[in-house]
Amino acid sequence: MPEVLTAPLVVEFPFTRSLGPVQSAFLTGLRARTVLGVRASDGRVVVPPTEYDPVTAEEIRELVEVGTTGTVTTWAWNARPRPGQPLGTPFAWALVTLDGADTALLHALDAPGAESVHSGMRVRIRWAEERTGAITDIACFEPYDSEPGRQPTAHSGEFADTDTETNADTDANADAGPVTGIIAPARLDYTYAPGRAQSRYLNALVDRRTVGERCPACRKVYVPPRGACPTCGVATDEQVEAGPNGTVTTFCIVNIKARNLDIEVPYVYAHIALDGADLALHARIGGIPYDQVRMGLRVAPVWTEGARFPDHYRPTGEPDADYDSYKELI
Amino acid sequence: MRDVAIVAFAQTAHSRTSDELSEVEMLMPVLHEVLDRTGLKTADLGFVCSGSSDYLAGRAFSFTMALDGVGAWPPVSESHVEMDGAWALYEAWVKILTGEADTALVYAYGKSSPGELRDVLTRQLDPYYVAPLWPDSVALAALQAQALIDAGATDERALAGVAARSRTDAAANPYAQLSGPAPMGDYVVRPLRRGDCPPVSDGAAAVILAAGDTARALCARPAWIRGLDHRIEAHSLGVRDLTESPSTRLAAERAGAFARPADTAELHAPFTSQEVVLRRALRLDDDVTVNPSGGALTANPVMAAGLIRLGEAAARIHRGESDRALAHATSGPCLQQNLVAVLEGEGHAA
Numbered sequence: 001m002p003e004v005l006t007a008p009l010v011v012e013f014p015f016t017r018s019l020g021p022v023q024s025a026f027l028t029g030l031r032a033r034t035v036l037g038v039r040a041s042d043g044r045v046v047v048p049p050t051e052y053d054p055v056t057a058e059e060i061r062e063l064v065e066v067g068t069t070g071t072v073t074t075w076a077w078n079a080r081p082r083p084g085q086p087l088g089t090p091f092a093w094a095l096v097t098l099d100g101a102d103t104a105l106l107h108a109l110d111a112p113g114a115e116s117v118h119s120g121m122r123v124r125i126r127w128a129e130e131r132t133g134a135i136t137d138i139a140c141f142e143p144y145d146s147e148p149g150r151q152p153t154a155h156s157g158e159f160a161d162t163d164t165e166t167n168a169d170t171d172a173n174a175d176a177g178p179v180t181g182i183i184a185p186a187r188l189d190y191t192y193a194p195g196r197a198q199s200r201y202l203n204a205l206v207d208r209r210t211v212g213e214r215c216p217a218c219r220k221v222y223v224p225p226r227g228a229c230p231t232c233g234v235a236t237d238e239q240v241e242a243g244p245n246g247t248v249t250t251f252c253i254v255n256i257k258a259r260n261l262d263i264e265v266p267y268v269y270a271h272i273a274l275d276g277a278d279l280a281l282h283a284r285i286g287g288i289p290y291d292q293v294r295m296g297l298r299v300a301p302v303w304t305e306g307a308r309f310p311d312h313y314r315p316t317g318e319p320d321a322d323y324d325s326y327k328e329l330i
Numbered sequence: 331m332r333d334v335a336i337v338a339f340a341q342t343a344h345s346r347t348s349d350e351l352s353e354v355e356m357l358m359p360v361l362h363e364v365l366d367r368t369g370l371k372t373a374d375l376g377f378v379c380s381g382s383s384d385y386l387a388g389r390a391f392s393f394t395m396a397l398d399g400v401g402a403w404p405p406v407s408e409s410h411v412e413m414d415g416a417w418a419l420y421e422a423w424v425k426i427l428t429g430e431a432d433t434a435l436v437y438a439y440g441k442s443s444p445g446e447l448r449d450v451l452t453r454q455l456d457p458y459y460v461a462p463l464w465p466d467s468v469a470l471a472a473l474q475a476q477a478l479i480d481a482g483a484t485d486e487r488a489l490a491g492v493a494a495r496s497r498t499d500a501a502a503n504p505y506a507q508l509s510g511p512a513p514m515g516d517y518v519v520r521p522l523r524r525g526d527c528p529p530v531s532d533g534a535a536a537v538i539l540a541a542g543d544t545a546r547a548l549c550a551r552p553a554w555i556r557g558l559d560h561r562i563e564a565h566s567l568g569v570r571d572l573t574e575s576p577s578t579r580l581a582a583e584r585a586g587a588f589a590r591p592a593d594t595a596e597l598h599a600p601f602t603s604q605e606v607v608l609r610r611a612l613r614l615d616d617d618v619t620v621n622p623s624g625g626a627l628t629a630n631p632v633m634a635a636g637l638i639r640l641g642e643a644a645a646r647i648h649r650g651e652s653d654r655a656l657a658h659a660t661s662g663p664c665l666q667q668n669l670v671a672v673l674e675g676e677g678h679a680a
Binding site: 004078095106182184192196233234 | 400519
């Protein structure tokens with residue numbers, strides 16, 4: 001059994017999301033330490049507020065201000081916080097119905113231990129010091145004894161450019177206009193494993209050999225192999241060495257420089273049918289002016305020191321291949 | 331309306347990792363097995379539909395690679411849902427009902443081992459108010475479990491009983507990942523202990539659907555789909571009563587689940603506490619055999635675990651161990667979306 005290859009794989013996107021008018025008012029409000037809800041068609045005050053009624057899907061726009069204190073409706077003790085979660089020390093996840101709201105908001109509750117938390121307990125918002133117009137402007141909830149009973153009050157959804165309520169507050173949190181979008185970074189870490197067929201292919205490449213796999217049914221040789229013949233739906237298992245030389249079956253001329261790629265444009269990117277392969281792989285063509293590359297050109301791989309795959313392919317100088325010899329591979 | 335049945339089912343032996351296999355390498359033996367059971371070839375199929383998610387293994391367009399295992403030549407009529415395969419089965423069922431196909435292959439696969447499943451699943455949540463907090467799948471289930479405990483619907487001892495029964499039943503299931511007695515372990519997110527939570531699994535499953543006489547020709551005792559419906563609730567957890575599952579109740583009503591009692595129910599409850607909710611929603615009493623396979627608590631290949639419930643329920647009908655079974659699949663946090671199927675065999679089981 002050859003070595004099963006693995007490699008770290010990071011998938012990371014900064015998602016840029018625009019906000020509807022209700023979400024915009026809510027997140028602008030959080031930046032100004034104010035919590036807004038929206039009145040649903042049945043009269044309930046929904047916090048955090050949605051653009052559309054959660055039951056009827058009607059557009060809802062009537063904003064109200066609710067309290068920053070509330071009641072825990074359910075909770076769960078998280079002894080081992082995970083990356084990205086609101087607190088790095090043990091905390092309770094909690095659904096909290098803020099005073100004046102009829103639905104609950106999910107956030108962290110900073111409490112000394114599981115024994116100190118119970119449904120029905122009173123809490124208040126602990127605001128983040130730096131607020132940007134995001135759900136994380138609420139740092140977490142914290143235990144806080146107070147009387148429930150606050151009623152929701154009408155709110156325009158507009159906030160003054162400077163935070164008059166806390167005019168001593170000179171930070172930049174409250175004077176940047178309405179929040180119209182969020183940037184939500186998301187990163188997931190994986191351990192990539194290519195599987196049997198591709199591991200065999202990649203292991204052979206270390207010795208600068210190109211090993212494809214043959215379909216037991218249709219006899220085609222796939223380079224690179226992916227474990228299954230896509231025509232027959234069966235495993236490819238017979239290993240067949242292909243190349244190293246091959247024939248350009250078709251190509252394109254790249255005129256726009258890719259970011260993070262140190263290759264001068266224009267250059268040629270081509271489909272190459274390695275000798276003995278029944279599927280073309282693709283690679284860059286070098287060692288020849290871009291406007292002289294042609295279908296049928298015979299090419300050989302060029303390796304750089306220590307590389308696990310060819311850097312590019314260059315002309316061999318052989319006569320061009322007959323069209324009939326590669327027309328099925330285009 | 332046409333009669334449509336599940337006529338064959340196959341699944342992998344589910345495992346914690348499958349490093350040595352690509353997704354198509356893991357899936358392909360299951361596709362071959364389910365086709366072999368019926369004698370059908372890919373070219374005979376009227377429709378092919380799959381369910382999977384690229385987020386699990388971090389592989390973009392992985393379902394196109396998986397299709398290599400079907401053998402899409404001559405070109406096949408094919409579709410894919412970024413959901414559990416139970417919803418792919420729903421699409422295939424509708425396709426057959428329209429008369430556009432007489433047979434369908436439905437498959438699903440999930441390799442959770444390359445990533446951190448608890449974190450990966452946070453990416454399905456509301457991106458504005460919830461996902462930025464990275465609340466993991468166990469945490470959200472634990473909020474639901476605590477709400478049930480507060481409501482007096484269950485307690486930790488009863489939940490441990492669900493775990494123990496599932497693992498005992500899984501001993502008779504060669505495809506299960508976990509089986510046999512095990513301590514409940516420490517809290518993962520309180521009140522849920524290790525034993526209340528599903529394992530992280532890699533695995534795949536496939537079924538074949540067929541209509542009318544085709545089904546009878548392919549299977550000695552087809553599992554006829556008498557009703558099938560799925561319903562979704564609001565995504566915001568704070569809007570829902572987490573102790574109830576009105577979407578399961580409504581889907582079950584529309585599928586005809588309450589017309590007559592079932593003898594078996596395969597419930598897609600990855601957490602012990604979710605079985606409590608589903609039993610109430612489906613009005614299951616102690617006469618009903620619940621999750622004889624061991625359920626998702628003993629093997630939880632995400633994206634396939636719901637389809638497996640339909641497959642397991644159908645297989646019991648095929649084997650004559652059930653005459654009328656409910657199969658349930660879920661999607662989203664805290665049973666947000668639910669699918670219910672009513673399956674029946676013809677004639678009394680021997």
